[in-house]
Amino acid sequence: MATQQTGTQAVDRAAELLTHVVEAAGPRTFTSLVEQTGLAKSTVSRLLQALERHRLVQRDRSGVFRPGAVFAVYAARQGVGSDLVELTTPTLERIGARTGETINLAVPRGDAVVQVAQVDSVHLLGTTNWVGLSVPAHCSALGKVFYAFRTLPLPTGTLERRTPRTITDRTDLERDLATVIRRGYAIAREELEPGLVAVASPVRARDGSVVAAISVSGPTARITDRRAEQIGALLVTESAALSSILGHTVRTEGAA
Structure with missing residues (x-):
């Protein structure tokens, strides 16, 4: 049960991070995501790395985060x-x-x-x-x-x-x-x-x-x-x- 709860918590935290990135008016910095979620820097870093691996967020050269390639593909297919x-x-x-x-x-x-x-x-x-x-x-x-x-x-x-x-x-x-x-x-x-x-x-x-x-x-x-x-x-x-x-x-x- 504890493992299931921990897994669910990780999904919730990743989803919260992703929501902050996707709904933002512009790219988000690592610091702003830490401040807004209230999570430890190590946790935010680990979750962002996972989201990057799955192309849900993208980090540009300046280090800020924006919606990843998955959203770009979806947007193109929806005619957006x-x-x-x-x-x-x-x-x-x-x-x-x-x-x-x-x-x-x-x-x-x-x-x-x-x-x-x-x-x-x-x-x-x-x-x-x-x-x-x-x-x-x-x-x-x-x-x-x-x-x-x-x-x-x-x-x-x-x-x-x-x-x-x-x-x-x-x-x-x-x-x-x-x-x-x-x-x-x-x-x-x-x-x-x-x-x-x-x-x-x-x-x-x-x-x-x-x-x-x-x-x-x-x-x-x-x-x-x-x-x-x-x-x-x-x-x-x-x-x-x-x-x-x-x-x-x-x-x-x-x-x-």
Whole structure:
């Protein structure tokens, strides 16, 4: 009975800590959590370590605590995305610094793609605020990612032609999606808007499902075919690192 009571007490204390972190208006310091719970520092430290192991809280470089990757995945699947935005911001900013182009984070919502975060290009040409906008999935790099990895069901009706380069044939789209799966990223060159190129890659949750996608976009004058390939390789690396934060691991052949 004593063991059961002790176990229940530990769960209660961990739940209290987690509640303080999740319900706070901003990141919480270790000291503030100790003061608010009234628990010993050693107890708070031990419980926070357990919550970190299970990705329920995350400690950043400055040592403060915020909701962990589990909440980000849940938010993305519910079409909320706010926790996911906070978690992915360092990645988006890093890609922006490397490319100088517009960086977007998108989540699937219904049968559409909604962009929930953006890092602006350093260039005046090609800077558009996409946040909150829903774009047709079949002619955007982000949408192709969700189609390719079956996060969104493939369209059954007529595919809208937005530009002369928009893919409107279902067979052609499926062929393009097969390429996305093979190389790990999607490209949409002047398919959504004339003069606009975008490259996107998937962000995976622990179970391997694609819960979000990251894109780099800019004008055709800057994102040539060769540069699109370079950006694609960068995105594959960065999105894989971000996916690992969300708990996804790549199984290798022969792994138990």
